[in-house]
Structure formats: C-alpha cells, structure tokens
Amino acid sequence: MPNVASLSAAEIEQRVREIGTPVAAPLVMPKQVLESARPLHRSLLALLHLVPVPRQDPRQGL
Amino acid sequence: MSSPVTRAATRGTPARDRSALPRGVAIALSLMAGAGAFMLFLQFGWSDGLDFIDILRAVLILISTWWLAWGAVQGLMGLTTDAAPPPVQLAEPLSAHCVVLVPVYNEDPVTTFSRIAAMDESLQATGYGHLFHFAILSDSRNETIAAKEREWFLRLVADRGAEGRIFYRRRSDNKGKKAGNVEEFIMQSGGAYELALILDADSLMEGATIVEMARRMQAESDIGLLQTLPVVTRAETRFGRAMQFSAAFHSPVFARGLAMMQGRTGPFWGHNAMVRVRAFAESCGLPELRGKPPFGGHVMSHDYVEAALLARAGWRVRLDDDLGGSYEEGPENLVDHAKRDRRWCQGNLQHVRLLLAPGLKPWSRFVFFQGIMAYISPLFWIGFMLASVAAPFFAPPPDYFPEPYWPFPIFPQAETSKAIGLAIGVFGLLILPKFAVALHAAMSGRAAGFGGALRGFASMMAELVFSSISAPVLLAYQTRSVFQVLFGRDGGWPTNNRGDARLTVSEAWAASHWVVTTGLVSLAVTWYLAPGLVVWMLPVLVPMMLAPLIISWSSRRAGGGLFLTPTEVEEPPVMRRQREILGDWENRMTSIAEATAAEPARAAI
Incomplete structure (x- = not known):
C-alpha cells in the first residue's frame, strides 16, 4: 500500500472506494407493521394528538 | 409491509423460561409498596378531613412510589443470584462469519479507528480472526471529518x-x-x-468476548440478539467519574435483576450486542411513522423496538x-448528559405510539x-409538590366539635409520624438497594475491584451525596425535555461530545439559567403559599438555584482516590x-505535521 501521506485527496478517495467498499450480498429487509390498525387504537392516539388526524373529506360529512 | 408475526414457533430447542416468578414477585412487591404509600398518605390526609387534593396527592404518591420500588426490587433481586454462563455450550468449532459494525457520525476518526485496530488485534489473537470483518459505516456530514475518516x-x-x-x-444521506x-x-x-x-x-470489546458471543449464538440457533453489559470507562471529570463508578458498582446487580x-x-x-x-x-x-417528529418520522430509540420485533x-x-x-x-459533564437524555427522552416517548403495535x-x-415512565416519573413528583403547596387552600377549616351535643373540643389526631414514615420509606427505596449492593460487594470480594471494601463504601457514599445534589438539576432538564416533546419540538440528532468536557461557570450559566430561575420562583411561591413546606422543598430547590456552580464544578477533572473502578485497578x-495505538498514531500525526511545516522552509532555503 502506498504511503498515505504522499497521496492527494482524490487519490485517497479513489483508493478508499477500491478497498473500502463492503462485499455486495444483498438481503431483503421488509418494513414491519408497527402501528395498530384497530380504529379504536387509532382514534385514541389521534385524540391524544400523537398521530396526524386524517383530513376529513367534506363529502363524507354530508 | 410484512406480516407482523412472521413465525410463531420458536427456533431450535426452546430454552425453559423461568422469568414468570421473578416478574410476578417484582410486580407484586412494587405494587404493594405503592399501595402502602397510598394508604399511608390517605391516613395522613384524613386527619384534617379528606378532600380532592388529598386523593390526588395520594394517587401521585402511589405512582411515584411504585416506580421507585420497581427499580429497588430489581436491584435487590439481582443480589439473590450470580451471573453465570448459559448451560448450552458449542460442541463444534466456531464457523459463523461475523461482521463488526461501527457506525460513526462526525466522530474523531483517529480515536475511533484506534479502537477498531485494538479490537482487530485482540480478535486475531484468539485464532478466529479470519471469521471476523469490520465495517465502518459513516454518516458524517462534516466534509473535513469525512476526509480525515478516509485518510485514517x-x-x-x-x-x-x-x-x-x-x-x-x-x-x-443519513436517512433513518x-x-x-x-x-x-x-x-x-x-x-x-x-x-x-x-x-x-x-x-471497545475484547476479542475473546466477541468470539464467545459468536459461539453462544452458533450454539443456540433460536437467539436473535445477544446483549452484553457495557462498562463505562475512561471518565476523567468529577461528573463522569461518579457516573462511571455508579455504573460499574450498581449496574451489574441491577442488570442481574x-x-x-x-x-x-x-x-x-x-x-x-450481536445479532x-x-x-x-x-x-x-x-x-417511518406517520406524521412529523417528535412522535412521527423515524423511530428514534430503535433498539427497544428492534428487540420487541425480534421477540415478536x-x-x-x-x-x-x-x-x-x-x-x-x-x-x-451534566450538560452533555442532558443533551443525550433529550434524545433518549424523545425516543422513549415516541414509543407511546407503539404500545399497541400488533x-x-x-x-x-x-x-x-417502563421507558416512557423513566422520563415522565419526575412529572408525578412535581405534581405532588405543586399539589402539596396548593393543599392549604383546599383544606376545610378544622372542626373541633365534630360530635353533636359534646361540649368539649376534639382536636385532630396528629399524623405527622405517618408523613415522616412515608418520607423515610421513599428515601429508603432510593438508598436501600445501594447499601445492599455495597454490603454484597464487601462480602463477595467484588469490592476489591473498587479499591477494597472501605474505599468502595466511601465512593458509594460520595456518589450518593453527589447524585442527591445533581438529581434536581437533572430532573429539571428531564422535565423540560418531556414538555418540549409533548409540545412537538424535535430535538434532532446532535453529535456526541467526546472531547474536553470542562465548563466554565458562565458556560454553565448559559446552559442552566432557566433552572436557577425556576428554583427561585418556586421558593418564593412556596414561601408565600405554604411556608411550612419550605424546609421540605429546600433539598430540591437549593441545588436548582446553584445549578451553574454544580455543573461547572462537576465538569472539572477529578482528583483524589475515590470512584476507583475495576478497569482502573487492572486495565483490560x-x-x-487501544491507548498505546492511539498514542502511537498521535505521535505520527505530530511528526507528519512537523514535516509538512518544515517542507516550505526547506524549499525557501
């Protein structure tokens, strides 16, 4: 490996890309369900202002 | 999105779960302590006629005492058994490939990478080094630091x-x-x-520990995550050393519980931890949770959630x-602690949205x-103090002739002894586990790592005094954090300070003048509304009024022989x-800097 002190910033960046990039071995990481879908739970959280309140469609109120 | 429960069955041979009894005992004992405090307070309030404010105060004391007792029971339970390796041992040679992940975010790369060098050396010495890789995962946004990271x-x-x-x-980008x-x-x-x-x-971890973790995970295929108990090290200031001692002395016992x-x-x-x-x-x-931070957006205290998801x-x-x-x-120092605590507070309170997760x-x-309670419990104490100050306004006038046709006055029964008993009980819950840990350390020989039984006890007492003085200041910061989160203020993701920690009085004043003001105003209000309570409030209010001095004093380098810990008695x-490698690298940096400075001079000659 060449002496780091003698390398320019661009050379360092290039060298880091060459030897630093981790092995490519993809894994799927599915997003998990974290919040309850039950209407009671959702309205409770909305009541406590802990979740954004869904915008009321004016047509639904009619 | 995947199904919330991907597999119902446990993997491998399920280990026998013996947690039901300790859980039941801990919950029952702490609830009993809370109920006892509740009843005692009701009796105290009854002496001059029970009113709404008495019931409110009794409920607040019930919650606060239960929470204190929960911590105390956990500590006391930890004294009943010793930590032991799991019964299942790996029969075949270790073969699992492991990557050591080191996430960095605007840290000093020289220090961080010297830790990696030391861990790599330690792993190679075990003979299993070929199974381990390291990956430095940089999220640094500072370009100068990022350039230094690449170079180092x-x-x-x-x-x-x-x-x-x-x-x-x-x-x-540093999404998530x-x-x-x-x-x-x-x-x-x-x-x-x-x-x-x-x-x-x-x-920083010993190679042998990392290898042993991998062996345990290979031996028991149902383990998704193995957590170690990290020991706090290298503290230099009074605050840092008191915290370091407390963590080394008490945490193993509480972790056992x-x-x-x-x-x-x-x-x-x-x-x-290994996953x-x-x-x-x-x-x-x-x-990402719906909505904006602090309750929406990325999950901040992700670790608790990941543990829950693995278990699910x-x-x-x-x-x-x-x-x-x-x-x-x-x-x-106390300000850095409060900064970190602000982040943890927001993360833990965000979990309120996940309490009902499927x-x-x-x-x-x-x-x-528990994580939420850790941050909101001070609010119950504050609520109790405020209610106590306001109580005289709600109390009915004393009735000296409650019995009709009885000519002599009947004086209310003095219940001061019950109030004092309650205060002693609450104080006992705070200090009893600490004394029990000190006694256990002396008897088991563990105190040798803290400079012996006598020195360990002296350090424990000094830490007790220091934590009593600093607790009101920390609680003030914690309470502010809770209100900030409740009012929707996002604390962001500040970089951890790992450099010089000393704070001058003026720096400490800038960070804590609002604590002083709150202390002064509270004292004045108590004096005006309930002068009889001033003495009871002083242990909380005096440290608040002296916050800048406490912060500055405790940020100075510690001297004396107190707060010795096992990693100082015998350096692992x-x-x-790591210390040697860092010293060597810093010397090299100095030589390079000198050579670079001399170069133009030589050229000029």
Whole structure:
C-alpha cells in the first residue's frame, strides 16, 4: 500500500472506494407493521394528538 | 409491509423460561409498596378531613412510589443470584462469519479507528480472526471529518494489514440515522454474514468476548440478539467519574435483576450486542411513522423496538450479563448528559405510539411502558409538590366539635409520624438497594475491584451525596425535555461530545439559567403559599438555584482516590492496546505535521 501521506485527496478517495467498499450480498429487509390498525387504537392516539388526524373529506360529512 | 408475526414457533430447542416468578414477585412487591404509600398518605390526609387534593396527592404518591420500588426490587433481586454462563455450550468449532459494525457520525476518526485496530488485534489473537470483518459505516456530514475518516481508514488498513477485512463506506444521506445506517449495510452486504456485532463509535470489546458471543449464538440457533453489559470507562471529570463508578458498582446487580426477568424478551441497548443477520433482516425493517417528529418520522430509540420485533417474530433476545470485556464511554459533564437524555427522552416517548403495535409480546409492551415512565416519573413528583403547596387552600377549616351535643373540643389526631414514615420509606427505596449492593460487594470480594471494601463504601457514599445534589438539576432538564416533546419540538440528532468536557461557570450559566430561575420562583411561591413546606422543598430547590456552580464544578477533572473502578485497578488488555495505538498514531500525526511545516522552509532555503 502506498504511503498515505504522499497521496492527494482524490487519490485517497479513489483508493478508499477500491478497498473500502463492503462485499455486495444483498438481503431483503421488509418494513414491519408497527402501528395498530384497530380504529379504536387509532382514534385514541389521534385524540391524544400523537398521530396526524386524517383530513376529513367534506363529502363524507354530508 | 410484512406480516407482523412472521413465525410463531420458536427456533431450535426452546430454552425453559423461568422469568414468570421473578416478574410476578417484582410486580407484586412494587405494587404493594405503592399501595402502602397510598394508604399511608390517605391516613395522613384524613386527619384534617379528606378532600380532592388529598386523593390526588395520594394517587401521585402511589405512582411515584411504585416506580421507585420497581427499580429497588430489581436491584435487590439481582443480589439473590450470580451471573453465570448459559448451560448450552458449542460442541463444534466456531464457523459463523461475523461482521463488526461501527457506525460513526462526525466522530474523531483517529480515536475511533484506534479502537477498531485494538479490537482487530485482540480478535486475531484468539485464532478466529479470519471469521471476523469490520465495517465502518459513516454518516458524517462534516466534509473535513469525512476526509480525515478516509485518510485514517487507509492508515488503519495498512497498519493492520487488513485489506479485504476492514471496510469503510459513507452514505450520501443519513436517512433513518443510526438504525437506517445499519439497515442499509444489511440490505447491501448482510447476506455475506451470519452474525453482526453492532457497536457505537466509543465501543471497545475484547476479542475473546466477541468470539464467545459468536459461539453462544452458533450454539443456540433460536437467539436473535445477544446483549452484553457495557462498562463505562475512561471518565476523567468529577461528573463522569461518579457516573462511571455508579455504573460499574450498581449496574451489574441491577442488570442481574433484569436478566432474571427477561425470559425470551431481553433488552437491546443499541450497541455492544450481536445479532443474527437474517433474523434482524426479516424482523427489524423499521418503517417511518406517520406524521412529523417528535412522535412521527423515524423511530428514534430503535433498539427497544428492534428487540420487541425480534421477540415478536419468535427469536430470543437475551442479555448475558456474565460476559465481561465490553466497554463504552459516557458523557463527561451534566450538560452533555442532558443533551443525550433529550434524545433518549424523545425516543422513549415516541414509543407511546407503539404500545399497541400488533403481535408484540406483553413484556415488550411493558418495556416500552417502563421507558416512557423513566422520563415522565419526575412529572408525578412535581405534581405532588405543586399539589402539596396548593393543599392549604383546599383544606376545610378544622372542626373541633365534630360530635353533636359534646361540649368539649376534639382536636385532630396528629399524623405527622405517618408523613415522616412515608418520607423515610421513599428515601429508603432510593438508598436501600445501594447499601445492599455495597454490603454484597464487601462480602463477595467484588469490592476489591473498587479499591477494597472501605474505599468502595466511601465512593458509594460520595456518589450518593453527589447524585442527591445533581438529581434536581437533572430532573429539571428531564422535565423540560418531556414538555418540549409533548409540545412537538424535535430535538434532532446532535453529535456526541467526546472531547474536553470542562465548563466554565458562565458556560454553565448559559446552559442552566432557566433552572436557577425556576428554583427561585418556586421558593418564593412556596414561601408565600405554604411556608411550612419550605424546609421540605429546600433539598430540591437549593441545588436548582446553584445549578451553574454544580455543573461547572462537576465538569472539572477529578482528583483524589475515590470512584476507583475495576478497569482502573487492572486495565483490560484491549483498553491498554487501544491507548498505546492511539498514542502511537498521535505521535505520527505530530511528526507528519512537523514535516509538512518544515517542507516550505526547506524549499525557501
């Protein structure tokens, strides 16, 4: 490996890309369900202002 | 989105769960203590006629005492057993490939990478070094620091001869913060490894400990995550050393109590823990929560959630408190501690949205609840104090002739003894576990690591005094954090300070003048409304009024022989090597700087 002190910033960046990039071995990481879908739970959280309140469609109120 | 419960069945041979009894005992005892305090307070309030404010105060004291007792019971339970290795041992040779993940965020790369060099050296010495890779996962946004990271990465690889073993990558954005950083690595490269050791930038672990963790995970295929108990090290200031001593002296006992109750749903503290990569990948993909921070957005205290998700998917999460050789560093002054606490507060309060998440184990929900209680419990004490100050206005006038046709006055029965008894009980819950730990340390010989039984006891007493003085200031910060979160203020993701920690009085004043003002105003209000309570309030209000002095004094370098810890009595090999490597690198930096400075001079000559 060449002496780091003698390398320019661009050379360092290039060298880091060459030897630093981790092995490519993809894994799927599915997003998990974290919040309850039950209407009671959702309205409770909305009541406590802990979740954004869904915008009321004016047509639904009619 | 995947199904909330990916696998109901447990993997491998399910270990026998003995957590039900300790959990039941701890919950029952702490509830009994809370109920006792509630009844005692009601009797006290009854003496001059029970009113609404008395009942309110009794409820507040019930919650606060239950919470204190919960901590105390956990500590006392931890004294009843000793940490021991698990019964299942690996019969075949270790073969699992493991990657050590070091997420960094605007840290000093020289210090951080010297830890990696020391850990790599320690791992190679075990003979299993070929099974371990390191990946530095940079989220640094500061370009100067990022350039230094690249430069020192090359030096690290050259020094350790580690091309193809130590990797470095920097994300273009830091989406999802630390959890997103780790997640991105797992999605890109996780398939190459069975296990991943997740560290913090200030983590340091012995190679033998890392190998033993991998052996345990290979031996028990149902373990999804194995957590060690990191020991705080290298504190230099009065505040840092008191915290370091407290963590080393008390935490193993409290962790033992926790381990007795963990069952299959142990804790994850975000670092110094090993995960099974596939389990983590299939169970721990964190979605963004709807809405804006602090309650929406990325999951901040991701570790608790990841532990809950692994348990939900049927994996076992376990704290092995018998494992030594696991170290971290802590904040060196009260302001840095409060900054970190602000982040944790927001993260824990965000869990209120996840309490009802589908499929979680009941204990995981209870852990979320505990995390929330850890931050909101001061509000119950404050509520109790405010209600006590206001109580005289609600009290009915004394009735000296309650019996009709009875000519002589009947004076209310004095219940002062009950109030004093209650105060002693509450104080006892705070200090009893600490004295019990000191006694146990002296009897078991553990005190030798703290300079002997006498010195250990003196340090424990000094820490008790210091924590009593600093607690009101810390509680003021904690309370402010809770209100900030409740009013929707996002604390962001500040970089951890790991440099010079000393604060002048004026710097401390700038950070705490509002604590002083709150203390002064509270004293004046108490004096005006309930002068009889002033003496009771002074232990809380005096430290608040002296906050800048306490902060500045405690940020200074500690002297004297107190707060000695085992890692100072006998420096662990990996810590010694890291110190030597860092010293060597710093000398090299100085030589390079001198040579660079001399170059133009030579050219001029």
